[in-house]
Amino acid sequence: MKRIILFTALAFSAAGGVMARDTIVRVKLADVLAMPEAREKLDGSVTFYLAGQETPVVKSRLGSDVSNKKTNGVGKDDEYGCKYVVLSALIAFQQSAKQRGANAVVDMVSYYKKNVVRDAQMIECHAGNIMIGAALKGEYATVAR
Numbered sequence: 001m002k003r004i005i006l007f008t009a010l011a012f013s014a015a016g017g018v019m020a021r022d023t024i025v026r027v028k029l030a031d032v033l034a035m036p037e038a039r040e041k042l043d044g045s046v047t048f049y050l051a052g053q054e055t056p057v058v059k060s061r062l063g064s065d066v067s068n069k070k071t072n073g074v075g076k077d078d079e080y081g082c083k084y085v086v087l088s089a090l091i092a093f094q095q096s097a098k099q100r101g102a103n104a105v106v107d108m109v110s111y112y113k114k115n116v117v118r119d120a121q122m123i124e125c126h127a128g129n130i131m132i133g134a135a136l137k138g139e140y141a142t143v144a145r
Contacts, residue, residue, distance in 0.1 A: 021129045025082045026122040029108075032086045041087065046097040047143070048090055051107045052120035056143040062100045066111055067092040068135040073127055081132035082125030089136045100140050108138035 110124035
């Protein structure tokens with residue numbers, strides 16, 4: 001009987017790894033910033049620039065940071081869930097930028113599992129069976145406005 005239970009447990013654990021999903025979804029930063037939720041949560045005091053994107057003159061750099069956010073993906077559309085977690089990362093950056101006296105986060109890259117993906121328009125997100133996650137790395141700065 002113990003062998004049957006052990007075999008069943010091993011079979012289910014092996015099947016779980018096979019059925020795991022990690023779908024890469026790319027969302028435009030502009031689309032995230034255009035969300036109604038973004039207009040409510042981001043106050044405009046901090047602007048966001050992806051690496052490779054044209055930025056105003058950087059007057060000072062105030063250190064870098066990573067924001068790694070996840071959300072429950074059950075019942076959520078992958079694209080919406082990705083936009084939601086990217087927005088959550090931007091909100092965290094906004095709060096930290098204000099504390100540091102920065103008015104921008106520049107040179108932002110996707111940084112999921114410490115894998116750097118540079119794109120001047122898109123952010124990479126990963127959607128699984130249960131969780132959706134995105135990580136961003138960026139540098140706090142004061143820029144000319």
